[in-house]
Amino acid sequence: MTARPEPRALLRQHGLRCTPGRLHVLAVLSASERHLSTAETCAQLALTGEVVHPTTVYRALETLTAVGLTHAVHAPGAVRYGASGEPHHHTVCQRCGDVAAVASRHLTAAAGKIEALTGLRPDSSGSLLVYGRCAECSG
Template identity: 30%
Template sequence: MDIAPCFDDPHALLRAHGLRATPQRVAVTRLLLKQAIHATPRDVYVALNTDFPSMSQNTVYLTLAHLEQAGLLRRMYIAGRTVFDSNIQMHDHACCHHCGRIVDLPQAGQTDSPGELGKWQVEGQSRLWTGLCPDCIQPPALP
């Protein structure tokens, strides 16, 4: 489903996906869906805490889970963290093991599922590249 036309209108986006536009859902939708972003539940909680001091971490988590169930977010497990991805197109990721930055990459290489997955119900495929991002590579020591 192409969700781009109502990107700027969280209320319409939520309603189009069968969700009631509660203030919490609108806030989370506005934060995550205005751009492709990878956020842990804690990231979202911290980002919204100023405007919604009464929103608990549990409410944030449930809101993210509802948006995931509605197909607006994808949940991933990267480097021991649960991360919600607002880019729901198939894509690969690179994760910096120093700063934790996660970058979207176009899907590279073979996308056919291996024969070993014959009895699986495959829902997606994403490759994870790990290493150090350019900001975390130590400059060589000066002589």
């Protein structure tokens, strides 16, 4: 994934106030290599020494998703959030709910073939969801 602007600049670009909760949540998601649930985001914040109430984290995630700074992936169990940036698709483990990003460039041909066969196009986010079992759950 490519480098993203600093969280404060991103919030301002999208017309949002730079509240501590939004700044911290966006920083955690931007630094994470995984998509995180609300609870996992709270846990990551706690590891950095930031104590943010779960309701504040949830509201920040909803606001950031509404303006396109983050995106939500509905997996088994909790919804998981990732920082939006380089276009990518998602794999979702049907057993543990883990979500992984796959750069769009790696699936361009597959996405084109799916559209040719079915007429189905990726949604406005450009993301395809591929469900299966991750290496840990299938082994």
